[in-house]
Amino acid sequence: MQDMKVLGYAAREKGEPLEPIEYEPPKIGKHDVRVRITHCGLCQTDIHGIDDYYGITTYPFVPGHEIVGSVSSVGSAVSELKEGDRVGIGWQGRSCMKCEWCSQGEEQLCEDIVSSGTWMPYGGFSSSISVDSRFAYLLPEAMPSEVAAVLMCAGVTVYSPLKSLATRDKQKIGIIGVGGLGHLGLQFAQALGYEVTAISSSPKKKKEALAFGADHFIISDDHDSLQNAMLSFDLLLCTAHGKIDWELLLGTLKKNGKFVLVGFPDVKFNSTDLVAHQLSITGSFLGSRATMQEMLSFAQEHKIKPKVELMPMAKVNEAIQTLKDNKARYRIVLFNDMGEH
Ligand SMILES: [Zn+2]
Numbered sequence: 001m002q003d004m005k006v007l008g009y010a011a012r013e014k015g016e017p018l019e020p021i022e023y024e025p026p027k028i029g030k031h032d033v034r035v036r037i038t039h040c041g042l043c044q045t046d047i048h049g050i051d052d053y054y055g056i057t058t059y060p061f062v063p064g065h066e067i068v069g070s071v072s073s074v075g076s077a078v079s080e081l082k083e084g085d086r087v088g089i090g091w092q093g094r095s096c097m098k099c100e101w102c103s104q105g106e107e108q109l110c111e112d113i114v115s116s117g118t119w120m121p122y123g124g125f126s127s128s129i130s131v132d133s134r135f136a137y138l139l140p141e142a143m144p145s146e147v148a149a150v151l152m153c154a155g156v157t158v159y160s161p162l163k164s165l166a167t168r169d170k171q172k173i174g175i176i177g178v179g180g181l182g183h184l185g186l187q188f189a190q191a192l193g194y195e196v197t198a199i200s201s202s203p204k205k206k207k208e209a210l211a212f213g214a215d216h217f218i219i220s221d222d223h224d225s226l227q228n229a230m231l232s233f234d235l236l237l238c239t240a241h242g243k244i245d246w247e248l249l250l251g252t253l254k255k256n257g258k259f260v261l262v263g264f265p266d267v268k269f270n271s272t273d274l275v276a277h278q279l280s281i282t283g284s285f286l287g288s289r290a291t292m293q294e295m296l297s298f299a300q301e302h303k304i305k306p307k308v309e310l311m312p313m314a315k316v317n318e319a320i321q322t323l324k325d326n327k328a329r330y331r332i333v334l335f336n337d338m339g340e341h
């Protein structure tokens with residue numbers, strides 16, 4: 001297995017469609033595992049990566065960081081995984097394990113985070129990947145691979161802030177955006193015992209949002225409903241990208257309320273309410289290794305399931321276009337159709 005070339009899909013330049021690529025499998029270090037990929041979810045961050053939105057992309061760029069597969073080789077110091085184990089891997093594939101943040105168990109804040117990405121040097125839209133075994137998570141046996149794939153990034157991204165920032169039962173939580181992240185956020189928030197409102201630009205999503213776990217549904221440009229919700233939420237979790245109405249949304253937060261960004265919307269707000277209502281606006285990034293483990297058990301226990309469209313990896317460009325057109329319902333997972341590589 002070790003010497004076989006890896007097949008993948010890469011953007012050769014910024015913003016370009018993905019094309020087939022072949023490369024030597026990266027050597028595995030003593031703590032690493034190589035994983036034969038069966039499934040890889042498509043995340044907005046992959047598109048941002050292709051477009052070099054974060055300014056860290058190197059080309060050719062193989063995206064993909066919601067990975068499920070089976071371990072095919074292990075480094076000499078790996079004791080917790082063995083060949084054949086089914087594992088999930090998220091955005092973070094390694095960390096320095098010694099900086100201030102890694103030492104206190106917040107690996108997602110590692111000082112070396114830029115080179116900790118699973119897609120360095122090549123990501124999951126490929127036949128195999130090598131990562132640090134401490135960032136490859138054994139999956140619950142009964143969890144379908146396409147479900148686990150989505151949980152590895154989208155799942156932990158919404159679970160982590162909902163768990164750590166909204167700590168009282170029956171808090172009122174608003175989830176802005178009912179897409180790949182938001183539809184999971186609704187499920188986790190309900191399972192955590194909160195009173196949940198979905199805030200979406202699309203009235204068509206009401207029925208499904210309620211089925212995912214929302215107690216209430218508000219259309220984001222329905223000013224009357226948002227006015228009625230003034231000063232009502234303890235926390236807003238913003239999964240949306242692009243434009244949002246900051247003034248109206250911040251107005252719906254209770255005093256001392258928190259506005260948590262996990263998507264990347266344009267930022268524009270008036271500071272008056274922020275100061276006078278003691279609001280916090282904060283970001284949340286992935287989750288630690290401990291949070292990842294906890295999230296997987298929680299999702300299994302509460303039967304949290306992303307709604308997935310399965311497509312073969314050969315259709316990766318079609319999948320990207322579907323997500324760009326905002327037509328994914330709700331998360332696309334690509335399965336490996338490249339055979340035994
Ligand atoms: Zn992601």
Ligand SMILES: [Zn+2]
Pocket residue numbers: 095096097098099100101102103107109110111112
């Ligand atoms: Zn570190």
